[in-house]
Amino acid sequence: MQDKRRIEEMFSNMRLYEARNVIFSFGQNLVWRRYLIREAEGRLLDVATGEGNVLKLHRKGMGVGVDISLGMLRRAPKGLLLVRGDAENLPIKDGSFDSVSIAFGLRNVPDKLAALREFNRVLKPGGKVLILEMKIGDRLTSWLALPYVALVMPALAPLFGGSFGDYVYLFRSILNFPGRREMERLFRASGFMMERVYYFHIGSTYLFVGRKV
Numbered sequence: 001m002q003d004k005r006r007i008e009e010m011f012s013n014m015r016l017y018e019a020r021n022v023i024f025s026f027g028q029n030l031v032w033r034r035y036l037i038r039e040a041e042g043r044l045l046d047v048a049t050g051e052g053n054v055l056k057l058h059r060k061g062m063g064v065g066v067d068i069s070l071g072m073l074r075r076a077p078k079g080l081l082l083v084r085g086d087a088e089n090l091p092i093k094d095g096s097f098d099s100v101s102i103a104f105g106l107r108n109v110p111d112k113l114a115a116l117r118e119f120n121r122v123l124k125p126g127g128k129v130l131i132l133e134m135k136i137g138d139r140l141t142s143w144l145a146l147p148y149v150a151l152v153m154p155a156l157a158p159l160f161g162g163s164f165g166d167y168v169y170l171f172r173s174i175l176n177f178p179g180r181r182e183m184e185r186l187f188r189a190s191g192f193m194m195e196r197v198y199y200f201h202i203g204s205t206y207l208f209v210g211r212k213v
């Protein structure tokens with residue numbers, strides 16, 4: 001399911017989105033987002049911001065969130081600066097941000113290179129890109145998470161207001177997400193240099209930190 005309209009619909013109709021993230025990650029999603037925010041500098045554009053869970057951690061008035069789903073944006077806390085838009089074609093002026101982040105969002109974007117080029121375009125010279133994402137199969141230990149993500153999460157999702165199908169999609173998108181080597185290639189192709197990579201949760205979650213060159 002890489003069709004944008006269906007992805008937008010899926011997120012717009014999602015109930016208890018953040019509660020389920022907290023349950024299924026044992027609260028670790030909150031910690032990973034804090035690592036991302038610690039790396040953010042200056043004015044931050046948070047792409048695929050959803051309910052604003054990253055943006056609300058950044059300094060007040062110093063960030064803007066973009067998301068394709070109006071349903072998700074409507075559930076964000078009041079007072080955040082939010083814009084509806086697509087990661088592959090951001091409604092943002094060139095060179096207007098110091099950092100661009102995307103948390104658990106890039107795996108939903110069909111053309112990842114186009115999105116990264118957009119992140120580069122909206123960043124000031126020397127700006128930072130921060131990508132937080134889940135990936136199974138790159139690090140050997142991450143395979144240990146496979147039964148949990150492929151079987152346990154889809155089976156339990158309906159108990160917490162989710163749908164089995166949404167979690168099968170989640171599992172497939174995690175499996176198909178580029179590994180570190182491919183991300184490094186995408187970074188180079190879009191004008192970024194990889195500065196560092198954080199691994200969390202037996203290597204099943206990454207934070208890629210890059211710099212506009």
Ligand SMILES: C[S@@+](CC[C@H](N)C(=O)[O-])C[C@H]1O[C@@H](n2cnc3c(N)ncnc32)[C@H](O)[C@@H]1O
Pocket residue numbers: 004007008011012047048049050051052053054066067068069072085086087088102103104105108109110
């Ligand atoms: C798993 S949620 C992550 C939300 C938020 N970043 C967080 O950490 O809670 C993925 C988000 O990506 C958004 N999304 C999917 N495709 C997108 C696209 N092409 N452009 C912008 N946002 C997109 C969805 O609407 C959804 O809000």
